[in-house]
Amino acid sequence: PPPPPSAPPPPSRPPLSAATRRRFGPLRLRVPAENRRQAFVLRGARVLSNARGSAPGQLFLERGRALALLPGPFSEMAPMFLEAVLPALRKRFASRLxxxxxxxxxxxxxxxxxxxxxxxxxxxxxxxxxxxxxxxxxxxxxxxxxxxxxxxxxxxxxxxxxxxxxxMRGHLCRHGETLESALGEALLQRGWRLAAAESCTGGLLSKRLTDVPGASRWFLGSAVAYGNALKRSLLGVSGRTLARFGAVSAACAREMARGARERFGADAALSITGIAGPTGGTKAKPVGTAFIGLSLPGRTTAFRRVSPGTREGIRERTVSAALWRLYRELTRIPGN
CATH class of the missing domain: 3.30.70.2860 (Alpha-Beta Plaits)
Structure with missing residues (x-):
């Protein structure tokens, strides 16, 4: 192996200090000591300019080794690494493979x-x-x-x-970079629009769907029906279903999904109802229990899922399970 690099010499102060003063001049602020330190550079190091912040980077190459000093904020560090450090490393160290x-x-x-x-x-x-x-x-x-x-x-x-x-047959996701964007692409291929109805997830399903740019092309909206009265008035869940099976049940999830699809005029709908915790669980329905409803033309189903973890973790896993179930259903349809 190549010998380790020798200890770098003490830093010197190049004209970077002038650039630092120019950055703070228009703000009429005294240059803090921490920012003055950013003007010190290792002898022999290449200075990496930072168009996104005040701290320049440094790249030190010696005896087959490399040392990169980069700014801490990711928004500054990542572009500097990709634009300056990585090309230099490839040029110096890339093999012929x-x-x-x-x-x-x-x-x-x-x-x-x-x-x-x-x-x-x-x-x-x-x-x-x-x-x-x-x-x-x-x-x-x-x-x-x-x-x-x-x-x-x-x-x-x-x-x-x-x-x-x-x-991994049965688990491959062939669309998008995220689960929600994959679902959006599968819906667009069908020319379908999606609606949602949520209870225990409190809008998290809608939030993740609308995190996707352009989601309005395939997502109509959601009803967050946390209480039973709203499940009945907004989604058409029957009082008999609530009295016999409870809000956390497959029957309620099916009626929530069907109601969202019909009332929103959607082609497909997802629903979630459950117990996110940390309280409210029973022996029959422990914390983490959720029922996910899926309504498609001519068919409405629901399935039960129990997720471990904190309240936040349970809600995230439940939403992911709902998105994956609909994605799989859509990609099973002939022609997709």
């Missing part, structure tokens, strides 16, 4: 369960590096194949793709 990458997204499965199911694929794929990451509603598998030629790397990656798709 050709690399091809692929990204797979899985829904309706936890990170640990996905890891267990994928383990045979990961072990059998030589020359391929994998990273498994959990996000809101989806698990991501990043695969990077290296070979002496681009064709060899691509062939290795295609073999991985076939193995992954075989092992």
């Amino acid at each position: 050709r690399v091809r990458r692929a990204l797979f997204r899985f829904g309706g499965i936890s990170e640990s369960a996905a890891d267990e199911r994928l383990r045979p694929v990961l072990r059998a794929s030589r020359g391929v590096e994998f990273t498994l990451l959990a996000g809101p509603g989806l698990v991501e598998l990043h695969a990077s194949a290296s070979a002496a030629t681009a064709r060899g790397a691509q062939e290795a990656l295609e073999l991985v793709r076939a193995r992954v798709e075989r092992r």
